[in-house]
């Protein structure tokens with residue numbers, strides 16, 4: 001419960017930034033429902049109190065005006081609600097991306113891609129229900145409820161109480177019962193949707209293995225199972241919605257019968273009873289959307305809770321921005337001093353590692369699989385903070401070096417290079433968007449990828465399309481290397497850059513790296529003897 005309230009507070013904090021728009025939406029909503037009620041009210045009153053034809057022409061005029069105002073106000077209310085929703089959704093997305101940037105890369109390593117996609121797309125989209133269909137409708141229903149109950153109470157207190165009861169049932173009780181009933185379904189729905197997303201991604205990425213190992217039927221079965229689970233949960237959701245419509249109609253029908261019967265029993269004046277009954281029948285408009293809200297709000301709140309969880313997650317490391325700057329020309333030393341590290345308590349990955357790197361040269365790092373070689377490189381890059389000891393740059397603890405300085409002194413490259421949608425030029429110049437063509441070509445030449453690029457029809461302007469597999473791993477790695485050379489950091493940290501490559505491509509990359517050993521420090525993790533044989537010194541972890 002506390003968590004739900006905190007989540008609602010969190011959602012409201014976005015709405016609070018645009019109170020004026022919310023106020024307009026509420027005013028327009030109230031006007032629109034007043035117009036709806038005004039139509040039967042004025043018709044009944046005119047019919048009962050007048051027989052003059054001129055009054056009927058006034059009635060027609062006022063009905064036309066009411067319909068017109070109703071249309072305009074309703075459109076305006078919907079427009080404002082969606083304006084509020086899109087504005088706040090953009091705000092949420094902005095905050096989410098900002099947060100993901102602080103969590104990257106350490107805290108994102110353990111999340112599945114399906115999870116991200118669900119988070120960034122459907123979870124954020126789900127908040128629209130809250131922003132567009134909850135906040136102002138609740139305020140409108142509250143204002144309308146107070147006004148209507150006051151009106152009916154003036155006719156007769158009991159009629160006021162019946163109206164109050166019907167509105168409370170429709171606007172509060174039905175949605176909260178539905179909310180409680182559907183609580184589990186909301187979470188199940190999200191989980192099964194995210195599982196289905198994950199399976200589709202895995203199948204798409206692992207299609208070669210699926211083909212090779214004859215896993216087609218097995219994977220299809222898994223896909224079917226996950227699809228069936230999602231269908232089952234969706235059906236449950238729809239069933240609940242049907243029930244709610246039932247309850248709603250029952251409340252309106254029984255409420256109206258009680259209203260008229262009690263009015264007659266209590267001897268309310270017949271003309272007043274007729275007018276107020278007509279008003280009562282047409283007064284449910286503001287409460288019906290609320291009674292349908294429980295189901296929707298549940299999924300919305302479970303999405304919001306997931307988003308809030310990410311927003312509250314603490315980054316593995318906090319960026320340092322306020323220390324005295326270091327400049328890369330000043331690079332003097334890099335060392336690990338009594339470094340220990342564990343991802344989970346009591347499961348040490350590295351223990352008491354001591355290393356002093358030279359300022360220039362080619363240092364290889366070797367070790368059995370799982371010994372923590374990649375982890376050690378993460379610590380050198382400060383993707384994670386050490387559990388004990390320290391990593392020092394220029395004899396200053398890396399925790400007291402501005403993050404931008406760490407990244408300008410150290411460049412990192414891993415086993416695979418991710419290419420982004422854009423041209424090859426953009427991809428090489430990723431870290432230096434204003435780099436001249438000359439600098440980009442120089443970097444590409446150093447990485448031995450220039451000739452291949454020139455053989456493409458649009459050379460450096462060749463577009464790379466996401467997901468298309470028309471660039472080999474070797475070419476990708478060489479583009480990654482060119483990116484690193486352009487970055488021109490005095491320390492290059494490489495995590496098995498040739499592990500996916502054939503001998504020829506490995507040698508091309510190694511030759512490119514090797515030449516740099518007199519200019520900068522290269523720290524390279526590798527399993528391959530052929531790669532490590534070129535190193536000046538090989539350290540075993």
Ligand SMILES: Nc1ncnc2c1ncn2[C@@H]1O[C@H](COP(=O)(O)OP(=O)(O)OP(=O)(O)O)[C@@H](O)[C@H]1O
Nearest residue numbers: 109110343349367368369370371372373374375376
């Ligand atoms: N993000 C993580 N969260 C928890 N445990 C992790 C994480 N990343 C790695 N590990 C674990 O830490 C240990 C060291 O992993 P690491 O990738 O650093 O080893 P490695 O020596 O580079 O292995 P390999 O040579 O196979 O790449 C492994 O047991 C691994 O399962």
